[in-house]
Amino acid sequence: MADPLLSILGVRKLFGGVAAVCDVAMTVAAGEIRGLIGPNGSGKTTLLNLIGGQERPDGGEIRLDGRRISGLPADRIAALGVARTFQVPRVFRSMTVLDNVLVPACADHRRTAWAQARGRAETLLRLTRLDAMGRMEARALSGGQAMLLQMARCLAAEPLVLCLLDEPFAGVHPAIKARMIETIVQINRERGVAFLIVSHEMSVLGQLAPRVSVMHNGAWIAEGPLADVAGNPRVVEAYLGRGGSGPLSPAAPGGV
Amino acid sequence: MRPPVLIACGLGAAALLPLLLGTYPIHVLTVACYYVILASSWNLIAGYTGLFSLAHHAFAGIGAYASALLAVRAGAPVPAAIVCGGLCAGAAGYGLGSVTLRMRALYLALATWAFAESARIVVSMEYGVTRGDLGLAVPLLLPTSSPRPYYELFLVCAAATVAGLALLLRSRIGYRLRAIRDDETVARAAGVDTVRWKRFVFGMSSGIAGLAGALYGHYVGLLSPAAMQFDEMALIIIMVILGGQRTLVGPVIGAVVVEVASEGLRAYGQLRMVVFALLVLAIMRVYPPGLAGLGRALWTRLRHGQPRRRYHRASGPAT
Numbered sequence: 001m002a003d004p005l006l007s008i009l010g011v012r013k014l015f016g017g018v019a020a021v022c023d024v025a026m027t028v029a030a031g032e033i034r035g036l037i038g039p040n041g042s043g044k045t046t047l048l049n050l051i052g053g054q055e056r057p058d059g060g061e062i063r064l065d066g067r068r069i070s071g072l073p074a075d076r077i078a079a080l081g082v083a084r085t086f087q088v089p090r091v092f093r094s095m096t097v098l099d100n101v102l103v104p105a106c107a108d109h110r111r112t113a114w115a116q117a118r119g120r121a122e123t124l125l126r127l128t129r130l131d132a133m134g135r136m137e138a139r140a141l142s143g144g145q146a147m148l149l150q151m152a153r154c155l156a157a158e159p160l161v162l163c164l165l166d167e168p169f170a171g172v173h174p175a176i177k178a179r180m181i182e183t184i185v186q187i188n189r190e191r192g193v194a195f196l197i198v199s200h201e202m203s204v205l206g207q208l209a210p211r212v213s214v215m216h217n218g219a220w221i222a223e224g225p226l227a228d229v230a231g232n233p234r235v236v237e238a239y240l241g242r243g244g245s246g247p248l249s250p251a252a253p254g255g256v
Numbered sequence: 257m258r259p260p261v262l263i264a265c266g267l268g269a270a271a272l273l274p275l276l277l278g279t280y281p282i283h284v285l286t287v288a289c290y291y292v293i294l295a296s297s298w299n300l301i302a303g304y305t306g307l308f309s310l311a312h313h314a315f316a317g318i319g320a321y322a323s324a325l326l327a328v329r330a331g332a333p334v335p336a337a338i339v340c341g342g343l344c345a346g347a348a349g350y351g352l353g354s355v356t357l358r359m360r361a362l363y364l365a366l367a368t369w370a371f372a373e374s375a376r377i378v379v380s381m382e383y384g385v386t387r388g389d390l391g392l393a394v395p396l397l398l399p400t401s402s403p404r405p406y407y408e409l410f411l412v413c414a415a416a417t418v419a420g421l422a423l424l425l426r427s428r429i430g431y432r433l434r435a436i437r438d439d440e441t442v443a444r445a446a447g448v449d450t451v452r453w454k455r456f457v458f459g460m461s462s463g464i465a466g467l468a469g470a471l472y473g474h475y476v477g478l479l480s481p482a483a484m485q486f487d488e489m490a491l492i493i494i495m496v497i498l499g500g501q502r503t504l505v506g507p508v509i510g511a512v513v514v515e516v517a518s519e520g521l522r523a524y525g526q527l528r529m530v531v532f533a534l535l536v537l538a539i540m541r542v543y544p545p546g547l548a549g550l551g552r553a554l555w556t557r558l559r560h561g562q563p564r565r566r567y568h569r570a571s572g573p574a575t
């Protein structure tokens with residue numbers, strides 16, 4: 001494998017003495033699409049927060065392209081090309097849908113010409129089928145639409161080397177979901193952007209991500225192609241408790 | 257009519273008003289222009305950026321005293337003193353913004369209020385320097401007793417402030433500020449250096465307030481710590497809420513309406529504040545877009561026969 005784009009080296013995060021993320025070590029290669037799965041409360045969102053700089057690790061180190069990013073403010077991490085969405089969609093509610101996608105073009109590190117940024121934002125809105133709502137206030141969007149808007153905003157970032165998507169398909173219509181998958185694959189191919197995707201939808205991850213990582217109780221427990229990981233006894237135990245059987249086959253409930 | 261034409265007509269009419277009005281009404285309009293500057297600059301920090309500072313009146317006071325003291329004690333020429341007053345207030349605002357960076361809504365309001373009260377108390381107590389409640393006589397800016405040149409000056413300053421804010425808000429800086437207001441974490445994740453821009457907006461709005469305060473001091477010729485009482489801040493809030501926050505015209509309308517009305521109702525004394533306060537409560541409860549929103553709704557109704565865009569309430573359903 002090539003040099004890792006993202007290296008997470010023994011990272012730990014405590015909340016009131018309880019470890020939400022506990023000595024996780026993993027790497028993501030440049031241009032890779034990686035799935036991140038695990039039961040509820042296993043620390044997936046917290047791990048994304050640590051990578052994106054929304055939280056500071058209590059131990060360990062995170063590197064991007066060999067450069068330490070843990071401890072940097074989130075806007076500096078964004079300037080290095082890390083963008084993200086949130087599990088509960090977060091949009092700039094009083095701004096228009098189009099303006100939401102233009103905010104990344106107003107980042108302090110950006111020097112993009114405005115007309116170019118605008119054209120790009122409009123393309124992204126067409127891609128997410130939000131173009132008809134460009135002039136509406138974002139607070140008027142439905143939950144699924146807000147999810148799409150987040151995604152468009154995330155992809156409007158520049159430079160962009162790594163997208164952190166936290167359950168991007170939750171509550172999204174299957175047709176739109178297919179379009180999102182298409183978009184992710186396209187951006188990944190064309191621009192070599194790596195994706196780290198948290199999702200409970202195994203069938204989608206099976207389609208998108210050649211490899212997935214599994215977390216349980218804040219710890220990294222397995223990694224590999226979804227089919228292999230699904231048969232791993234530790235993973236089975238994490239999902240079903242001792243004595244369970246095969247929860248993660250792509251055809252299992254919870255998929256599409 | 258297109259907005260630029262409308263604005264030009266409004267300004268032209270305002271500039272011609274002195275031909276029709278007597279000395280006292282012109283004075284009232286001059287003061288209204290002063291409040292237009294304060295209300296608009298507070299709208300920048302509180303309305304557009306979401307930093308509910310309660311120290312705006314104190315920055316006007318700091319600008320006024322800094323300028324007056326420079327002119328009185330150091331013999332600085334008045335225009336230079338005014339500029340320095342604005343810079344002092346801007347620096348103080350930048351400092352306060354830096355200290356309160358991590359504070360959220362209520363804590364920010366409390367901290368800025370505490371700052372404002374401390375500033376007022378210092379000004380009253382240091383009577384050796386400021387002459388405290390006795391009041392500080394301040395040299396006038398213009399060598400005239402006629403209110404008209406002052407009115408024209410304040411009108412130009414108010415128009416320049418609003419125009420400057422309009423440009424600022426349309427720029428990338430405006431996007432950053434609105435993004436910070438809506439969701440600071442997401443703004444940061446999108447690459448906006450929120451620390452830098454929060455400090456900037458504190459310094460900028462306080463600097464404008466300081467300039468206005470300094471200008472005002474050299475117009476009325478007498479300063480006292482009374483101008484730094486919380487009543488003044490309440491008045492600014494009332495103007496912005498009544499006129500319509502997060503619009504450019506809102507604070508302009510609010511400042512003129514409130515200032516003119518409170519002169520008209522002078523006979524009722526403190527009761528005026530009660531009326532205004534109730535009005536603000538009613539507006540926040542029933543129609544947050546304020547007078548500016550009302551005007552816009554009427555305008556579209558007149559032009560199109562029905563409201564074009566529905567107004568969305570500030571609080572939406574929980575996600």
Ligand SMILES: Nc1ncnc2c1ncn2[C@@H]1O[C@H](COP(=O)(O)OP(=O)(O)OP(=O)(O)O)[C@@H](O)[C@H]1O
Pocket residue numbers: 015019020038039040041042043044045046047087
């Ligand atoms: N800010 C916080 N304060 C206290 N505890 C927290 C905080 N954030 C997360 N936790 C705890 O850390 C653990 C991991 O939470 P996290 O949100 O990372 O899980 P997750 O894997 O994303 O779960 P889900 O699949 O439900 O989204 C949980 O037990 C949670 O209660």
Ligand SMILES: [Mg+2]
Pocket residue numbers: 044045046087166
């Ligand atoms: Mg989560």
